[in-house]
Amino acid sequence: MVVDPDGVAVEPIAEFLRDLAARCSSPGSVRSYAYALLRWWRWLHRVDVAWDRATVAEVRDLVLWLSQADKPRRTPRTRSASTVGRTNTVTGKPYLSDSYAPRTVRHSNAVIRAFYEFWIEQGEGPLVNPVVLARSRESGRTNAHHNPLRPFRGDGALRHNPKVPRQRPRALADEHWDALFTELRSDRDRAITSLAVSSAARAGELLGMRPIDLDWGDQRIRVVRKGSRAEQWLPASSESFVWLRLYMSGLGTPAADGPLWWTLRPYRRRGGPGMDRRIPGPAGAGLRPLTYPAMRAVLLRANRVLGTNHCWHDLRHTAALRMSRDEDLSIRDVQTVLGHAHITTTAGVYLVEDDDRVIARVAQHLASRDSRTHAPEPVPAQGYDAGALAILLGGDRR
Incomplete structure (x- = not known):
């Protein structure tokens, strides 16, 4: 309000x-x-x-x-x-x-x-919207009299919108991920981070999980999507399920439809004299459900040790970029796992890579292509004429 x-x-x-x-x-x-x-x-x-x-x-x-x-x-x-x-x-x-x-x-x-x-x-308010569109001076309607020698302009851009800087890569390099995972202190932290980097689920979606949202046989997790609020099953790595088992073995027996993630230490609510009491948790341990500020504090502690500024959404970018590099997965597969309605969001926001890595891979591609180009001409087997094979096969028999 x-x-x-x-x-x-x-x-x-x-x-x-x-x-x-x-x-x-x-x-x-x-x-x-x-x-x-x-x-x-x-x-x-x-x-x-x-x-x-x-x-x-x-x-x-x-x-x-x-x-x-x-x-x-x-x-x-x-x-x-x-x-x-x-x-x-x-x-x-x-x-x-x-x-x-x-x-x-x-x-x-x-x-x-x-x-x-x-x-x-509703017929109220000003007659003209004060936030106007960035239309062409030549015409009140975008592309109404389009010059074929000029590109089409996008319709709907606002006149006073500032320019957005170029999207920077947010995915963690393999060495940064290894260092971050090493600094985690508990099985709970290792389980939730490994789930985030393998399933590409958002932090809020992971916090909303329940024990019944775990499919141990097929190694899948069920999350509620942020925008559509629809339930979706996501594959996760076998390593993350190992850490999940270790975490839950020390947690006790949580309710099947209750929260999956809990604090590691009992919580005491402060108040006046005689007002301190424990909040019931798994097995009566006095724990409370894990919140996003507490979850964020896990990365803040690791960042102070490593001198980095990682955040939870970087793990989602890391999972998306890792999946895009797999030749067996298409960009449509990545879009489905991320839960995007438009493939442009997947390609334009989550698949942004560092320029140095892209240049290194292109240089490696060019070097391998040059090596294939200058490979020695294969020698025909005994009994075959090289000239006849050149005419029949076009001169390139590799």
Whole structure:
């Protein structure tokens, strides 16, 4: 719920979010839209413009402000203050910065445009959507009078969208994966990381697993997809099931339809005198289900030792790139395992490799081709004439 400075719900935003939820949008999408509209509402309040009187100028000025402003933080940075906005020398990945990323600004523009499209359809709000399309100056309609000597322009691009930098590779090299796996402290951490790097499941999808979602015979796991909320079986490596067995042997007997991943130590809830109590877990151990912050802390501990900045989504990229390098798997197979609706997402986002590795493989390909080209001419077997074979076979008998 988005509220105004007086704590009253903003009715235009509330109505739009209700319509968004009625279109079977996930709770995460509704929450993301709510935060983007909260930022827009604060901006309109700051510049003293009513929401139904907003123009292109307010959208343009918001984009300019976001390009130089810092994101608000609940607590000041301590350990990460020295690395914010820089590039890790081991992985080559940039650290998160305090400024708004271009993708955040583009998402904000898309949300604001959808918000005003909804109210224009209802017959309220401004007559013209303040978030306009980047149409050609020659015509009000994209490619209406297309010049055949020029390429077609994409329809739907927003005028004030910033350019997105080139996608950088996020997959872990084999040596980095080995070092990361070595730094893990428990069988639970080894089991969940090996599942992530072999099944390409998201962190949230792994945390939602239950013991009944494990198929020990066929070595598969069942996850609930993030967007569609559909159940899907994914293959996993035999090594990950070995670590799963070791983890569950020390866990006890969890409920078949309960959480699979639990904390390693008992949790005590703090309160007043006599308020401390243990939360029931497997076999009454007083454990609680593993959360994403606790799961993220596993990688943070390893990153501090290794001097890296790996995250859980890097393991999904690693699994996708490993599968794409297998000649027996097609890109359609990779798309199915990743659960993407469009193959362009698989190829354009997850199969990005380091330029040095690509150049090395191409150089190796050219060297092997040259060696095949300069191979000695095979000698015909006894009783065959070389000239007759050249005429019959075209001169190339390899």
